[in-house]
């Protein structure tokens with residue numbers, strides 16, 4: 001699907017070529033991330049269509065992921081399963097490897113080792129992805145941009161789909177505004193709307209609440225919960241532990257490239273004798289509040 005999106009990009013499209021999804025195996029890990037992430041057939045193993053669906057069966061399954069940037073090991077033996085109809089939250093200190101893991105799950109870079117397998121239906125779009133810093137091609141309005149994505153995935157009525165997705169994130173009033181005139185928070189909301197166009201079975205949101213005011217952050221997390229209620233498997237990363245506690249069915253705590261805790265908030269709290277997810281986090285990570293762990297050489 002990544003290939004489809006890239007190939008469909010015309011010079012007149014709202015998708016900047018510079019923002020399109022990196023080619024398979026490309027290590028162009030710059031922060032100019034694509035807003036059109038999706039499960040790349042070339043990078044994800046796809047299940048046969050005849051496989052029966054089961055609620056117990058993960059729609060996305062990653063096993064034994066390692067990732068290295070040169071000599072620096074950032075992920076080590078990470079396994080993740082995403083179930084339909086659930087919100088999974090990825091939490092962890094700055095630099096612990098969340099974005100690296102997310103990009104591997106979204107098929108945007110190949111892990112050094114391990115597998116990512118998609119077991120969901122053979123839809124036009126398998127994985128929707130919100131990068132940490134979404135960007136859109138200037139010169140197009142919000143509605144034009146979303147309409148473009150809707151037409152890319154073959155939606156029968158792109159206008160209606162675009163408006164419905166704008167509505168869902170609370171951006172309806174900005175439909176006619178040029179994308180380059182949006183605030184940072186509004187750009188993120190547009191990114192979330194874009195990530196869900198085509199109703200992909202898996203939606204991966206890298207820090208969807210970052211830069212949003214408290215009310216809008218809560219709204220965005222509620223949107224994530226609604227997507228899960230509609231049957232999608234939602235993975236989001238966040239540093240807002242209160243909101244994570246509010247919506248997540250499962251929490252993955254990543255520290256120094258390894259998942260050191262996983263489970264429902266209730267289970268984690270009881271296992272670690274903690275009153276809140278923040279206590280869980282602090283107990284499990286050592287609660288360092290004044291340093292960022294830099295993996296590998298600190299230069």
Ligand SMILES: Nc1ncnc2c1ncn2[C@@H]1O[C@H](COP(=O)(O)OP(=O)(O)OP(=O)(O)O)[C@@H](O)[C@H]1O
Pocket residue numbers: 029030069072074092093094095096097098099100101294295
């Ligand atoms: N392209 C790259 N080349 C080399 N090192 C990288 C690259 N991208 C990330 N890293 C390093 O990998 C580690 C994990 O980074 P990553 O962005 O995955 O962490 P994160 O948990 O998402 O952090 P944050 O919460 O601050 O967004 C960091 O030490 C970072 O410096």
